[in-house]
Structure formats: structure tokens, C-alpha cells
Amino acid sequence: MARINRSSEEACPDCGVRLGTQHKRNCDVAHCMACGGQFFSCQCDRTDSLCLPGKWTGEWPGIAEAERMGLWTRWDKERNKWVKCGPGDEGARADLNALLSLDGIYYWDRSAQEWRRR
Numbered sequence: 001m002a003r004i005n006r007s008s009e010e011a012c013p014d015c016g017v018r019l020g021t022q023h024k025r026n027c028d029v030a031h032c033m034a035c036g037g038q039f040f041s042c043q044c045d046r047t048d049s050l051c052l053p054g055k056w057t058g059e060w061p062g063i064a065e066a067e068r069m070g071l072w073t074r075w076d077k078e079r080n081k082w083v084k085c086g087p088g089d090e091g092a093r094a095d096l097n098a099l100l101s102l103d104g105i106y107y108w109d110r111s112a113q114e115w116r117r118r
């Protein structure tokens with residue numbers, strides 16, 4: 001089964017920034033500070049001043065929650081977009097943006113920069 005590497009290693013596995021440093025804009029791991037979704041595919045209004053890649057904390061915010069809810073996505077090269085999938089699919093990763101649609105259960109706390117359960 002494909003597993004997300006939830007390591008606490010120092011550098012971001014994608015963009016390579018150090019712990020506590022803001023991810024680069026093209027980083028796959030970066031969450032959006034405004035909505036908590038993945039920055040590269042978040043649905044924010046880009047005029048939101050908080051819609052920026054968050055800091056690398058050694059963990060992917062929301063990953064544990066998304067895994068628990070069974071929210072997975074993978075990049076579909078033919079369709080050129082992210083599609084829902086199962087945890088065992090190649091390239092599967094927890095779907096942070098899907099967490100947003102579960103507004104009744106989890107919400108993104110902008111000031112704390114973490115997902116919270118209602």
C-alpha cells in the first residue's frame with residue numbers, strides 16, 4: 001500500500017526548506033495559510049492576503065485527518081487533474097482540499113494554522 005512519508009526530517013521532502021521556514025510556492029507539500037488546503041491546488045480567492053504557502057513544521061497539516069476520513073487523491077496525467085482514488089493507488093496522497101468540503105466535521109483554524117475537529 002502506498003504510504004505518505006510523514007517524516008519529521010528536517011528539510012521539506014519536496015522543496016527542501018528547513019523546519020520553520022515558509023515553503024516555496026511550487027512546493028507540493030505546502031498548505032495554504034488561508035484555507036488549509038494544498039497550496040498548489042487550493043480554491044482560494046488569490047486576493048486573500050493569507051493565501052500563501054505555509055511553514056514547514058515537519059508534518060503535513062491535515063494529513064492524519066484526511067487519512068482517517070479516507071480522503072485520497074492522485075494526479076491523473078491523461079486528464080491533467082487531481083482525481084479521487086483509494087489509499088493503495090499509485091501516487092495516492094491524502095486529499096487536504098477534500099477536508100474543506102467536510103466543513104461540518106473539520107475546519108481550518110487560520111490563527112492556529114491547524115485543522116481542528118468541531
Ligand SMILES: [Zn+2]
Nearest residue numbers: 012015023027
Ligand atoms: Zn516544501
Ligand SMILES: [Zn+2]
Nearest residue numbers: 032035042044
Ligand atoms: Zn487557499
